[in-house]
Amino acid sequence: xxxxxxxxxxxxxxxxxxxxxxxxxxxxxxxxxxxxxxxxxxxxxxxxxxxxxxxxxxxxxxxxxxxxxxxxxxxxxxxxxxxxxxxxxxxxxxxxxxxxxxxxxxxxxxxxxxxxxxxxxxxxxxxxxxxxxxxxxxxxxxxxxxxxxxxxxxxxxxxxxxxxxxxxxxxxxxxxxxxxxxxxxxxxxxxxxxxxxxxxxxxxxxxxxxxxxx
Amino acid sequence: xxxxxxxxxxxxxxxxxxxxxxxxxxxxxxxxxxxxxxxxxxxxxxxxxxxxxxxxxxxxxxxxxxxxxxxxxxxxxxxxxxxxxxxxxxxxxxxxxxxxxxxxxxxxxxxxxxxxxxxxxxxxxxxxxxxxxxxxxxxxxxxxxxxxxxxxxxxxxxxxxxxxxxxxxxxxxxxxxxxxxxxxxxxxxxxxxxxxxxxxxxxxxxxxxxxxxxxxxxxxxxxxxxxxxxxxxxxxxxxxxxxxxxxxxxxxxxxxxxxxxxxxxxxxxxxxxxxxxxxxxxxxxxxxxxxxxxxxxxxxxxxxxxxxxxxxxxxxxxxxxxxxxxxxxxxxxxxxxxxxxxxxxxxxxxxxxxxxxxxxxxxxxxxxxxxxxxxxxxxxxxxxxxxxxxxxxxxxxxxxxxxxxxxxxxxxxxxxxxxxxxxxxxxxxxxxxxxxxxxxxxxxxxxxxxxxxxxxxxxxxxxxxxxxxxxxxxxxxxxxxxxxxxxxxxxxxxxxxxxxxxxxxxxxxxxxxxxxxxxxxxxxxxxxxxxxxxxxxxxxxxxxxxxxxxxxxxxxxxxxxxxxxxxxxxxxxxxxxxxxxxxxxxxxxxxxxxxxxxxxxxxxxxxxxxxxxxxxxxxxxxxxxxxxxxxxxxxxxxxxxxxxxxxxxxxxxxxxxxxxxxxxxxxxxxxxxxxxxxxxxxxxxxxxxxxxxxxxxxxxxxxxxxxxxxxxxxxxxxxxxxxxxxx
Numbered sequence: 001x002x003x004x005x006x007x008x009x010x011x012x013x014x015x016x017x018x019x020x021x022x023x024x025x026x027x028x029x030x031x032x033x034x035x036x037x038x039x040x041x042x043x044x045x046x047x048x049x050x051x052x053x054x055x056x057x058x059x060x061x062x063x064x065x066x067x068x069x070x071x072x073x074x075x076x077x078x079x080x081x082x083x084x085x086x087x088x089x090x091x092x093x094x095x096x097x098x099x100x101x102x103x104x105x106x107x108x109x110x111x112x113x114x115x116x117x118x119x120x121x122x123x124x125x126x127x128x129x130x131x132x133x134x135x136x137x138x139x140x141x142x143x144x145x146x147x148x149x150x151x152x153x154x155x156x157x158x159x160x161x162x163x164x165x166x167x168x169x170x171x172x173x174x175x176x177x178x179x180x181x182x183x184x185x186x187x188x189x190x191x192x193x194x195x196x197x198x199x200x201x202x203x204x205x206x207x208x209x210x211x212x213x214x
Numbered sequence: 215x216x217x218x219x220x221x222x223x224x225x226x227x228x229x230x231x232x233x234x235x236x237x238x239x240x241x242x243x244x245x246x247x248x249x250x251x252x253x254x255x256x257x258x259x260x261x262x263x264x265x266x267x268x269x270x271x272x273x274x275x276x277x278x279x280x281x282x283x284x285x286x287x288x289x290x291x292x293x294x295x296x297x298x299x300x301x302x303x304x305x306x307x308x309x310x311x312x313x314x315x316x317x318x319x320x321x322x323x324x325x326x327x328x329x330x331x332x333x334x335x336x337x338x339x340x341x342x343x344x345x346x347x348x349x350x351x352x353x354x355x356x357x358x359x360x361x362x363x364x365x366x367x368x369x370x371x372x373x374x375x376x377x378x379x380x381x382x383x384x385x386x387x388x389x390x391x392x393x394x395x396x397x398x399x400x401x402x403x404x405x406x407x408x409x410x411x412x413x414x415x416x417x418x419x420x421x422x423x424x425x426x427x428x429x430x431x432x433x434x435x436x437x438x439x440x441x442x443x444x445x446x447x448x449x450x451x452x453x454x455x456x457x458x459x460x461x462x463x464x465x466x467x468x469x470x471x472x473x474x475x476x477x478x479x480x481x482x483x484x485x486x487x488x489x490x491x492x493x494x495x496x497x498x499x500x501x502x503x504x505x506x507x508x509x510x511x512x513x514x515x516x517x518x519x520x521x522x523x524x525x526x527x528x529x530x531x532x533x534x535x536x537x538x539x540x541x542x543x544x545x546x547x548x549x550x551x552x553x554x555x556x557x558x559x560x561x562x563x564x565x566x567x568x569x570x571x572x573x574x575x576x577x578x579x580x581x582x583x584x585x586x587x588x589x590x591x592x593x594x595x596x597x598x599x600x601x602x603x604x605x606x607x608x609x610x611x612x613x614x615x616x617x618x619x620x621x622x623x624x625x626x627x628x629x630x631x632x633x634x635x636x637x638x639x640x641x642x643x644x645x646x647x648x649x650x651x652x653x654x655x656x657x658x659x660x661x662x663x664x665x666x667x668x669x670x671x672x673x674x675x676x677x678x679x680x681x682x683x684x685x686x687x688x689x690x691x692x693x694x695x696x697x698x699x700x701x702x703x704x705x706x707x708x709x710x711x712x713x714x715x716x717x718x719x720x721x722x723x724x725x726x727x728x729x730x731x732x733x734x735x736x737x738x739x740x741x742x743x744x745x746x747x748x749x750x751x752x753x754x755x756x757x758x759x760x761x762x763x764x765x766x767x768x769x770x771x772x773x774x775x776x777x778x779x780x781x782x783x784x785x786x787x788x789x790x791x792x793x794x795x796x797x798x799x800x801x802x803x804x805x806x807x808x809x810x811x812x813x814x815x816x817x818x819x820x821x822x823x824x825x826x827x828x829x830x831x832x833x834x835x836x837x838x839x840x841x842x843x844x845x846x847x848x849x850x851x852x853x854x855x856x857x858x859x860x861x862x863x864x865x866x867x868x869x870x871x872x873x874x875x876x877x878x879x880x881x882x883x884x885x886x887x888x889x890x891x892x893x894x895x896x897x898x899x900x901x902x903x904x905x906x907x908x909x910x911x912x913x914x915x916x917x918x919x920x921x922x923x924x925x926x927x928x929x930x931x932x933x934x935x936x937x938x939x940x941x
Contacts, residue, residue, distance in 0.1 A: 035794060038787075038789060038790040038793070039797070041786040041787070041790075042782050042787045042790055043782075045783040045784065045786070046783075049750070092804075092805065095805060103754065106757075107754070107758055110758050111758055111762070114719050114751075115720075118718065118722075119722070121720060122720045122721065126671065127668045127671060128664075130671065130912055130916070133912075133915075133919070134667070134915055134916060134919030134920075136920070136923075137919075137923040138923040141924065149916070149920055153913060156916075157913060159909050160909045160910055160913075161686050171690065178862065178865070182862045183862065183865055183869060186863045186866050189863065190837070190863065190866060193837070
């Protein structure tokens with residue numbers, strides 16, 4: 001028989017820890033306990049990262065064993081992961097032995113593999129966004145589409161500064177757009193995020209929300 | 215020497231002993247006077263009761279005591295009336311009325327032989343006999359009646375006959391026994407009843423002829439007795455069948471009279487009732503049965519126990535007495551030390567007649583205990599009740615397999631559900647259809663457009679990056695950049711500065727261009743740098759940043775800067791680092807103890823740093839630093855260098871009073887502006903031409919595409935309008 005201790009136990013732990021951490025903000029005597037819980041949270045997060053890496057390896061191992069799926073990419077991924085891990089351990093070992101954390105091999109991987117790949121993806125995204133912007137008025141020609149298109153042009157025009165063609169009014173328009181409508185919208189987003197965070201915290205503390213599958 | 219026999223075990227004991235030597239039962243009762251007198255009338259356990267003639271003794275009683283006896287005799291009859299009253303409750307009213315009529319008709323002509331009746335009662339009886347005699351001559355009256363009246367009378371009598379037959383058919387066996395018992399009691403009252411009981415019956419018969427005042431008194435007495443009778447009848451209802459059986463047997467014995475009686479009882483009855491056997495005067499000679507007896511026999515015929523009563527002795531003693539008692543012989547008694555003389559000395563005591571009359575002379579046999587319905591007795595053969603009889607067969611009921619009842623199955627479906635069902639059916643049917651794959655042309659307009667956009671951007675930006683001159687003017691100075699510059703310039707030499715590298719490698723081109731001038735400024739100020747990151751790639755990015763952009767300052771790890779590595783846990787980890795940095799990061803990125811190194815000497819908390827610089831491309835990271843770290847800084851300025859996409863969400867923390875961040879540099883224009891203000895050109899100015907060319911090309915493409923798209927839409931709408939107009 002399967003005993004379902006998981007749900008009430010997880011809920012109890014979550015509520016208790018949440019209350020202790022919350023009380024630690026207001027009662028100095030509870031700050032020590034709050035700090036203990038925070039340190040435990042850090043360790044759990046690090047372990048969760050390691051568990052995620054192991055899960056990634058297991059998933060791609062299954063894909064390699066599956067003849068139907070394209071296991072070649074998974075094989076490359078696992079080999080790259082193991083190689084990077086081995087190089088990182090080697091650099092860490094060398095740094096501990098000689099005390100010079102230059103991380104030569106890791107810097108080479110980062111400089112010549114990881115950063116160019118990610119930067120290229122950003123460049124491709126730039127081209128894709130530009131193509132999408134050219135299609136902005138192609139499907140619909142209404143007030144919102146025209147307004148969005150005009151604001152986009154104004155902000156981009158306010159970004160550039162041609163020495164031979166100086167339009168101070170464009171810079172003022174860009175500044176106004178950023179400081180008034182964009183700033184107002186950003187503050188609204190931040191307030192919404194803050195209220196959502198408070199609500200989520202209260203729901204977790206009261207047990208109404210159990211994102212830990214309790 | 216006479217021996218005193220024990221009344222309990224029957225064994226002889228010395229005469230002077232008070233307690234039995236064998237069973238220690240008391241031989242001499244504590245109240246000797248009364249017991250000695252009643253020794254003659256006491257009954258020994260093994261003695262068979264015999265009916266004694268108590269009529270002579272009763273005649274000697276005074277009149278007052280006889281009246282009391284009569285009252286008690288009425289109550290003594292109650293055991294038989296228990297069943298009678300109980301059964302009457304179940305019998306139809308018309309049947310009871312019929313029985314009452316029979317009783318009154320049969321009781322009336324019974325002659326009385328008691329000598330001590332009152333004179334006035336005798337006179338009343340004589341008058342009554344005359345009236346009855348006149349009523350008993352129906353032939354003379356019938357001859358006087360006209361024919362039509364005699365036919366009506368004949369019709370009225372026919373239902374009585376059918377009632378009797380119906381009663382005989384409809385009554386159950388138990389009812390028949392009770393009903394027949396009542397009738398036979400009346401019959402026996404004429405022939406075999408004791409005298410004192412006959413007197414009671416005569417009194418009942420004479421009650422109808424009593425004066426009004428006397429009948430009213432009797433009625434009152436009857437009303438007083440009725441509640442008792444009703445309670446008895448209720449008790450009789452509640453008595454189980456097994457307990458009722460002895461009563462039925464007694465009454466049957468009384469009903470059946472000599473047929474079911476043992477010999478000793480028959481002799482007693484013959485001796486006691488010589489007068490009762492005399493035929494009444496009104497009975498025609500030659501008839502052995504009175505009309506009442508004929509009617510009673512009609513009810514008593516269905517009784518099925520007659521066969522058993524043919525041999526009354528066997529019926530009484532067969533199988534009822536225990537084996538040890540039936541097999542007891544004189545030899546066994548002799549073995550027990552009891553001689554025949556001793557046995558002869560055990561004189562059986564005598565009971566009063568009325569006690570013997572009430573004593574059951576037969577124990578219930580197994581046949582008597584059978585259910586009257588004639589069903590076979592069920593004996594449980596399994597389970598905890600195995601061996602017990604007269605119980606319900608539980609297992610049979612449980613094991614009785616029955617088919618489940620079929621309920622009509624009607625599916626209740628609403629219209630909405632029917633619509634959904636139809637939709638599901640259509641989806642399933644569409645799944646079976648084979649859709650031809652649309653072959654897209656290798657060269658499509660969309661693909662061509664993407665290639666054109668990509669190539670234009672690539673060549674425009676690439677060519678512009680080759681040009682080292684100044685094509686575009688630098689951006690205007692902003693106050694948030696000036697605030698950051700003022701904060702850095704205010705730092706003393708070798709001031710500890712905490713720098714957070716929280717951005718992704720994909721945005722490292724933009725972030726390095728923004729941050730290079732700021733870090734360069736810090737190094738020029740001679741600050742000790744402490745690097746931390748909440749992103750796993752942050753520490754490597756920091757090392758790469760220092761090794762690519764700040765090589766001119768020759769900063770060495772552990773001497774001018776310390777890389778503390780990665781803090782897991784997001785906001786919680788960052789808060790823990792703020793509270794106790796030494797506990798959260800006890801080791802540096804290279805595994806050494808950072809807190810003994812020069813950059814971190816004297817650092818106990820985050821407020822001990824002179825400046826905090828957060829480099830991030832994510833507005834959420836910027837928000838986390840503002841919310842979790844800024845309250846603990848205690849005057850230490852928190853500054854930020856963010857990407858252009860994070861500027862709108864970070865700027866509100868600067869555009870507030872008091873400011874939550876002391877300085878802000880956002881995007882490549884901010885970095886270029888910072889370089890221009892500090893006078894140290896760096897990556898920002900190198901990227902500035904390419905950045906502006908790329909923005910201009912993008913603007914042109916958007917502008918051209920927008921005009922083309924709007925033109926197409928207008929043309930299409932114009933054609934539609936023309937078609938409408940032409941149509």
